[in-house]
Amino acid sequence: MSNLNIGIGVFIMMLGLMAIRIPIGLSMFIPGALGYMMIASDLALLNHLKGAVYARLSVYDLSVIPLFMLMGAFAMHGGLSKALFEFSNAILGRFKGGMAMAGVLACAAFGSISGSSVATTATIAQVAYPEMRKLNYSGRLATAALATGGTMGILLPPSVTLMIYAIITEQNITKMFLAAYAPALLAAIGYLLAIAVYVRIYPEHAPAPSKPTRQEFLAAAKNVWPIGLIFTLVFGGIYGGIFTPTEGASIGTAMTFLIATIRGNMSVPVLKKSLLSTAQTSGMIFMIFIGADMMNACLALSQLPNELASYVANAHISPVAVMFAIMLFYVILGCVMDEMSMILLTVPVIFPVIIGLDFFGLPPSDKALWFGVLILMVCEIGMIFPPVGLNVYIMNGLAKDVPMSETYKGVIPFLISDAIRMVLLIAFPGITLWLVHRLT
Numbered sequence: 001m002s003n004l005n006i007g008i009g010v011f012i013m014m015l016g017l018m019a020i021r022i023p024i025g026l027s028m029f030i031p032g033a034l035g036y037m038m039i040a041s042d043l044a045l046l047n048h049l050k051g052a053v054y055a056r057l058s059v060y061d062l063s064v065i066p067l068f069m070l071m072g073a074f075a076m077h078g079g080l081s082k083a084l085f086e087f088s089n090a091i092l093g094r095f096k097g098g099m100a101m102a103g104v105l106a107c108a109a110f111g112s113i114s115g116s117s118v119a120t121t122a123t124i125a126q127v128a129y130p131e132m133r134k135l136n137y138s139g140r141l142a143t144a145a146l147a148t149g150g151t152m153g154i155l156l157p158p159s160v161t162l163m164i165y166a167i168i169t170e171q172n173i174t175k176m177f178l179a180a181y182a183p184a185l186l187a188a189i190g191y192l193l194a195i196a197v198y199v200r201i202y203p204e205h206a207p208a209p210s211k212p213t214r215q216e217f218l219a220a221a222k223n224v225w226p227i228g229l230i231f232t233l234v235f236g237g238i239y240g241g242i243f244t245p246t247e248g249a250s251i252g253t254a255m256t257f258l259i260a261t262i263r264g265n266m267s268v269p270v271l272k273k274s275l276l277s278t279a280q281t282s283g284m285i286f287m288i289f290i291g292a293d294m295m296n297a298c299l300a301l302s303q304l305p306n307e308l309a310s311y312v313a314n315a316h317i318s319p320v321a322v323m324f325a326i327m328l329f330y331v332i333l334g335c336v337m338d339e340m341s342m343i344l345l346t347v348p349v350i351f352p353v354i355i356g357l358d359f360f361g362l363p364p365s366d367k368a369l370w371f372g373v374l375i376l377m378v379c380e381i382g383m384i385f386p387p388v389g390l391n392v393y394i395m396n397g398l399a400k401d402v403p404m405s406e407t408y409k410g411v412i413p414f415l416i417s418d419a420i421r422m423v424l425l426i427a428f429p430g431i432t433l434w435l436v437h438r439l440t
Contacts, residue, residue: 006038010295010302035299039302063249064245081110093211094211098210100199101195107152108152118150121149129143129399137206138202140402144411150383162372165347175436177238190414190421194416229255230256234248326354330375366433
């Protein structure tokens with residue numbers, strides 16, 4: 001059996017293990033180790049393993065991941081999510097469907113602190129969903145808006161997925177953060193427009209608008225200022241070159257902990273819960289790292305990435321057509337894999353293909369940033385795409401009175417918005433790269 005056939009067989013075996021619900025890390029590690037042993041030898045495998053795990057986990061840049069996750073845990077338990085939703089609702093409550101729009105904006109703002117789509121959806125939904133149902137929002141609109149808004153945690157800094165992509169492709173994390181802002185803004189605008197159109201087509205799915213009083217607005221603004229302070233200091237310091245992303249994560253974590261403590265929301269049990277959840281999630285992420293490294297080492301030995309890059313380069317296919325095909329591949333893959341596993345497993349294979357193609361004359365560094373944002377967008381779509389949108393499942397667990405089929409019907413306008421945004425960003429890379437070029 002040729003090395004290339006071994007590589008293909010290993011990839012198929014991995015998908016099979018995932019299909020029978022073997023943990024993602026093991027689903028990648030076991031086929032990768034077997035394939036590596038078949039291509040090289042058992043001694044070569046042991047020699048690789050003795051240094052591979054330490055080499056991966058000792059990377060300083062990876063420390064930014066648990067730090068930002070801990071900051072998100074402190075924010076979640078510190079009452080900041082409720083303040084975000086109330087402030088967003090004070091701004092948008094005067095419009096038809098305003099509370100659904102407020103849920104999307106609150107998700108976007110909280111996602112910029114937590115960096116996790118699942119955490120964003122679960123946290124904001126617990127605050128917003130009961131209020132929306134109390135005001136007679138339909139279950140379809142309420143669950144779809146919150147599930148979709150939660151996906152912005154992938155795209156907005158300090159997205160864990162964003163940082164992982166930057167680390168494995170050796171890109172500057174600060175530039176990666178900057179590249180994500182314009183697409184994230186487009187996402188938010190598109191989602192708000194989707195809600196505005198939806199409630200005009202189906203006016204019975206949302207109540208009449210209610211303009212908040214001046215006192216309500218001032219009270220909401222007073223409670224939300226700590227979030228603005230954290231965001232300004234952390235990301236202002238990172239973009240201003242005052243400190244590194246890892247240092248910024250440390251400062252943000254300390255500030256969030258301090259604010260939660262001052263507000264009286266940080267007790268010893270809450271602190272333990274935050275630390276434990278961060279440790280568990282970080283451990284899961286690093287196990288996926290180890291499994292993906294094993295799989296990618298095997299695929300590298302099989303020459304599968306090089307063969308794929310060579311095939312695409314010699315196929316005389318339009319680079320833009322290749323990009324659309326890759327994006328479609330990620331949407332399909334998102335039905336069976338989570339976004340982090342997709343990034344860790346596929347980027348080492350597909351990234352050389354993208355760098356080797358000519359997209360509008362972009363230099364390699366710009367292509368890397370642009371491609372990273374596009375991948376994150378597809379991961380975002382996968383979080384709500386039928387039949388296995390993870391955020392839809394999260395909402396279904398929180399809103400047991402709404403059938404999952406209703407939520408999937410509700411996300412269709414948001415998926416249309418995502419498709420339009422995807423076409424725009426592929427056709428006009430400058431939208432993604434403008435802020436990077438202006439500020440670096």
